[in-house]
Amino acid sequence: MVKFLLKIAADLQNLTNLQPQGGCDDPSFSYLFKLKCENCGEVSPRETCVSLGDTVPLPRGKGTTNLIQKCKLCLRDGTVTVIPGRGKPLTQEESEAENYAPLMLFECRGYEPIDYVFGGGWKVESVI
Ligand SMILES: [Zn+2]
Numbered sequence: 663m664v665k666f667l668l669k670i671a672a673d674l675q676n677l678t679n680l681q682p683q684g685g686c687d688d689p690s691f692s693y694l695f696k697l698k699c700e701n702c703g704e705v706s707p708r709e710t711c712v713s714l715g716d717t718v719p720l721p722r723g724k725g726t727t728n729l730i731q732k733c734k735l736c737l738r739d740g741t742v743t744v745i746p747g748r749g750k751p752l753t754q755e756e757s758e759a760e761n762y763a764p765l766m767l768f769e770c771r772g773y774e775p776i777d778y779v780f781g782g783g784w785k786v787e788s789v790i
Pocket residue numbers: 699700701702703704733734735736737738
């Protein structure tokens with residue numbers, strides 16, 4: 663099991679606090695990833711959508727996860743679990759310093775996220 667922290671950077675001009683519409687732990691915010699199978703190396707052809715508010719029960723044991731996906735090539739199941747509480751809005755100061763802001767932590771089993779795709783659902787504040 664490996665944890666991946668998604669960090670974002672953006673060029674904010676007269677704007678600050680870039681974050682998902684409902685805040686960093688917005689349950690309906692969709693994260694789009696390309697996933698690579700850790701077993702066979704197959705990259706899923708389409709982006710996979712994960713959100714904090716979508717939960718599915720784990721196939722074994724107790725608890726829930728946010729995504730279970732079967733690799734099309736080797737048919738192994740992998741899971742992605744969203745872990746809230748780590749994100750911070752990207753401020754103008756950090757943008758100017760070319761820093762990244764942590765957005766969300768993901769615990770991945772069987773998959774490695776290799777590409778994040780920016781979708782909609784963001785909000786930003788004006789500083790003027
Ligand atoms: Zn595979």
